[in-house]
Amino acid sequence: MQERAGDIRDVTKRVLSHLLGVTLPNPALIDEEVVIVAHDLTPSDTAQLDRKYVKGFITDIGGRTSHSAIMSRTLEIPAIVGAGSATTTISEGQTVIIDGIEGNALVDPSNEELKKYAEKSDAFAKQKAEWKELKDAKTVTADGKNFILGANIGTPKDVEGATDNGAEAVGLFRSEFLYMDASELPSEDDQFEAYKQAVEGMNGKQVVVRTMDIGGDKELPYLPLPEEMNPFLGYRAIRISLDRQDIFRTQLRALLRASNYGKLAIMFPMIATVKEFKEAKAVFEEEKEKLVKKGVAVSNDIEVGMMMEIPAAAMIADKLAQYSDFFSIGTNDLIQYSMAADRGNERVSYLYQPYNPSILRLIKNIIDASHKEGKWTGMCGEMAGDQIAVPILAGLGLDEFSMSATSILKTRSLLKKIDTTKMQELAKKATDDCETTEEVVELVKEYTK
Numbered sequence: 001m002q003e004r005a006g007d008i009r010d011v012t013k014r015v016l017s018h019l020l021g022v023t024l025p026n027p028a029l030i031d032e033e034v035v036i037v038a039h040d041l042t043p044s045d046t047a048q049l050d051r052k053y054v055k056g057f058i059t060d061i062g063g064r065t066s067h068s069a070i071m072s073r074t075l076e077i078p079a080i081v082g083a084g085s086a087t088t089t090i091s092e093g094q095t096v097i098i099d100g101i102e103g104n105a106l107v108d109p110s111n112e113e114l115k116k117y118a119e120k121s122d123a124f125a126k127q128k129a130e131w132k133e134l135k136d137a138k139t140v141t142a143d144g145k146n147f148i149l150g151a152n153i154g155t156p157k158d159v160e161g162a163t164d165n166g167a168e169a170v171g172l173f174r175s176e177f178l179y180m181d182a183s184e185l186p187s188e189d190d191q192f193e194a195y196k197q198a199v200e201g202m203n204g205k206q207v208v209v210r211t212m213d214i215g216g217d218k219e220l221p222y223l224p225l226p227e228e229m230n231p232f233l234g235y236r237a238i239r240i241s242l243d244r245q246d247i248f249r250t251q252l253r254a255l256l257r258a259s260n261y262g263k264l265a266i267m268f269p270m271i272a273t274v275k276e277f278k279e280a281k282a283v284f285e286e287e288k289e290k291l292v293k294k295g296v297a298v299s300n301d302i303e304v305g306m307m308m309e310i311p312a313a314a315m316i317a318d319k320l321a322q323y324s325d326f327f328s329i330g331t332n333d334l335i336q337y338s339m340a341a342d343r344g345n346e347r348v349s350y351l352y353q354p355y356n357p358s359i360l361r362l363i364k365n366i367i368d369a370s371h372k373e374g375k376w377t378g379m380c381g382e383m384a385g386d387q388i389a390v391p392i393l394a395g396l397g398l399d400e401f402s403m404s405a406t407s408i409l410k411t412r413s414l415l416k417k418i419d420t421t422k423m424q425e426l427a428k429k430a431t432d433d434c435e436t437t438e439e440v441v442e443l444v445k446e447y448t449k
């Protein structure tokens with residue numbers, strides 16, 4: 001109800017602004033250096049931020065895996081979400097330091113604090129310059145095991161950031177951002193151009209496009225969805241696509257046509273059952289056949305996989321692995337659904353526990369099931385770039401890590417230093433012996449000393 005109240009306030013403000021002829025603050029029009037302090041930033045607000053001017057943002061609500069937080073990592077804008085009372089304690093004109101690494105904000109800092117943080121910022125820039133040397137290197141561990149590090153992108157424009165940061169693939173293209181950027185459903189041709197640009201930009205490296213994942217916190221103003229009590233558990237993602245096949249088929253045709261210009265893979269979001277996967281795949285096959293019959297050039301080598309982000313699917317990963325070419329673990333949702341804790345609610349954000357043995361066991365089940373069928377598993381949730389999680393995931397045998405492009409080089413640097421046999425031992429202890437997140441963290445520290 002609280003969220004809906006926010007929507008009504010938003011509409012009221014817009015109507016009033018039209019009636020009074022007053023321009024509302026528009027994040028896209030900011031043209032001076034600022035720190036934004038807001039109650040909340042929607043994914044579309046965040047997408048419009050220009051990092052040249054927006055030096056950071058703080059919001060009252062949100063969690064580590066809210067889309068505004070995820071996007072701040074891609075845009076490299078320091079951010080703190082879920083700060084509680086930032087809008088009531090910080091006023092216009094005050095100086096604010098945002099330490100996005102520690103998640104601290106300092107209001108009206110002293111000269112000493114300003115100096116200390118300027119030094120910290122310089123040290124971070126130096127560290128980044130060192131990581132940059134690994135840009136063209138392969139991701140190989142100390143004992144010679146190869147991993148693929150991919151980038152998560154939202155539009156073809158992000159491909160440049162991905163390649164600049166040494167991405168070996170795009171592990172997740174959140175295609176819904178194409179829909180959110182438009183004022184009506186994007187046409188087949190517009191989508192085709194966007195997917196083509198992304199695969200061409202990656203120059204033969206794989207691009208995994210996720211079909212539209214609308215719903216939850218991602219809304220389309222021109223596609224009003226029914227009001228729901230629990231939007232994250234509601235009519236969203238593949239559920240909409242299977243219902244609104246007109247939208248789904250248009251997207252699949254655009255993807256099929258773009259597959260001819262590089263290495264494109266497709267995955268479906270929010271698959272819960274074998275039946276859903278089979279239905280979605282059947283629609284894909286139908287559209288492919290129709291295009292081929294018409295003489296349209298389509299790649300014969302398109303992998304069709306699925307997001308693993310619903311616990312029910314994770315439990316029957318062995319069955320799904322028989323049909324899906326690969327899995328991509330969406331830990332942002334997998335954790336929220338496993339822990340029954342809304343990923344955007346700061347009051348329950350302590351339950352975002354990627355290293356909890358419960359979550360690690362689910363992940364192990366998914367990876368093992370895919371390998372038994374000769375398939376591969378990637379991870380595209382924020383956990384894939386988490387420096388405590390990476391050694392465990394390497395030990396569990398994850399094949400591909402996909403993350404905000406800005407986390408790739410530090411992850412490559414970390415993986416280069418580790419020994420996978422030792423990490424297998426670590427992963428076994430973490431999944432079998434540990435009881436709590438804290439125990440797992442201690443174990444990782446011990447193993448990566």
Ligand code: PEP
Pocket residue numbers: 172174213309329330331332333334380381382
């Ligand atoms: C996830 O759920 O982990 C994921 C990668 O998708 P999104 O964050 O877009 O829900």
Ligand code: MG
Pocket residue numbers: 309330332333
């Ligand atoms: Mg998800």
